[in-house]
Amino acid sequence: MKFLRILFSKWGISALLLILQVAAVVLIVLYLNEYFYVFQIVSWIIGVFVVFFIVNRRENPEYKIPWLFLVLVLPVFGTLFYLMFSTTKLRKKDRLLFQEAYKELAPYIETEAADQEAYEAMGEDYQGLARYLKSESGIGGSTHNDIKYYPVGELMWEDMLEALRNAKKFILMEYFIVDPGKMWESIHEILVQKAKEGVEVHLVYDDVGTVTMLRSGYYKTLRKEGIDAHKFNPFRPIVSGIYNNRDHRKIMVIDGEVGFTGGINLGDEYINQNDRLGHWKDTGIRVKGNVVNQLSVLFFMNFIIASGKGLDYAKYMNQNPTRYEQPGVIVPFGDGPRPIYEDQVGEGNYINILAKAKKYFYITTPYLIIDHRFTQALRAAALRGVDVRIVTPHIPDKKAVFCITRSSYKWLREAGVKVYEYTPGFVHAKMCISDDIVGFIGTINMDFRSLTHHFECGALLYQHECLKDMKEDFEKTFEVSQLIDDSFKQSFGAKLLVALLAVFRVLF
Helix, strand or coil: CHHHHHHCCHHHHHHHHHHHHHHHHHHHHHHCHHHHHHHHHHHHHHHHHHHHHHHCCCCCHHHHHHHHHHHHHCHHHHHHHHHHHCCCCCCHHHHHHHHHHHHHHHHHCCCHHHHHHHHHHHHHHHHHHHHHHHHHHCCCCEECCEEEEECCHHHHHHHHHHHHHCCCCEEEEEECCECCCHHHHHHHHHHHHHHHCCCEEEEEEECCCCCCCCCCCHHHHHHHCCCEEEEECCCCCCCCHHHHCCECCCEEEECCCEEEEECCCECHHHHCCCCCCCEEECCEEEEECCHHHHHHHHHHHHHHHHHCCCCCHHHHCCCCCCCCCCCCEEEEEEECCCCCCCCCHHHHHHHHHHHHCCCEEEEECCCEECCHHHHHHHHHHHHCCCEEEEEEECCCCCHHHHHHHHHCHHHHHHCCCEEEEECCEEECCCEEEECCCEEEEECCCEEHHHHHHCEEEEEEEECCCHHHHHHHHHHHHHHCEEECCCCCCCCHHHHHHHHHHHHHHHHC
8 A cells, every 4th residue: 555655655656657757758868869859849849838828727826836847857757746746726516516515614604794893903004914805705793702722732632622521512533643652542432422422523634634644544443432523624645735635723612612723733742741852842722612613614515525425514613602801803714725725815914914013923833945035025024124934843753854944044034034943842833923913813823734725724814812822932942942143053964965956846
């Protein structure tokens, strides 16, 4: 099975196609020498047509570069590889299921009165942030909610267990990673018990995200235990770019009363029970109030794709949610591949917050592989006097990606952006805060895959009390992190690797 996964992976197929093309050229040179020029002409014509097609596609220009390079250098190989892996649109069946779910869930997310209340609470200066997310993700802002911020995964884990133990009706869970260990087993034990008590338990986990952790039929075991488990976008030995569309979301909802989201998966490193990469810095939030319904909506939009079935959604919606006296607005939103999400919503949200920043903009990310538009937004903010700070890991989980991340430092620092590396270990948190007014927390990394291909989720926070906790956490993080200065140098080997990967960096 492992051999098949490698063979039918993007890199396995690309290697096979390259070998076939080289073999074809050798065969033509040796046995059909007089027709070699015909092969060259046909390859050139194919390459020209494909190049024009790529150039005219409506997508991020930087995403076109590696494909153009491949097609121009190796027309046959590049064209075949492009046809198989460039498109990441959902299958027609999945699009129809998604659209059907959206229609049924619309009454719980398209409430003009609630949207207007959120816009008014945000004022003219910031309501544009919510309007953008509403137009691109379909979910509006919500007021009168209770939000709790967690600076580390182990604190959130404790409250997750308590909420699960108190479940009476249903549990909804959607995660990129489910990794057997202390965290998952503690949750799994409660899920099994709750299923026996008659509580509905629905679980979606990503197949590729768990490929090295769970056996392929693990969901069947869970179903025998009463848990309605589904693998998202399961791997099959076929050649398709659809495997780029991973479910990178992290959502837990209990009884429509309480929800959790953020960067924290279900694995021991997220609660610092595994110190392979030093201290694992991750963050999340717990939400209570009307916003929990919106989090449930995000869950069901992917649940229907994974399961291929609909549910009676009304019974999972809290018809009379508690209205909390906490001030502020929260706007949960989803992001993902086209045609469901026409824009790169996560990147647009980051850039919109940057555009509003006047005093400071702080952000944490495990990976820093961003396009020119995002880079320019960070530089522009710093050049106009905003205190822009980025925190990345000091101990990497992926060496090549770490080298590319570090290669981004120089140009950002030249504009005045301050870059920190978290010296205690690995930063997995995906969050930002600006001017004590607005912030974001969610699953969206600052890399091309997360910003373009994956299904992601997050929440924009406006003047919530938890922003104070986020700001305090940032300040503590800066204290234990290394500020990158002029003495920072990448090794020759790292520079060489980055140079070799430069054309393909947006694919990481």
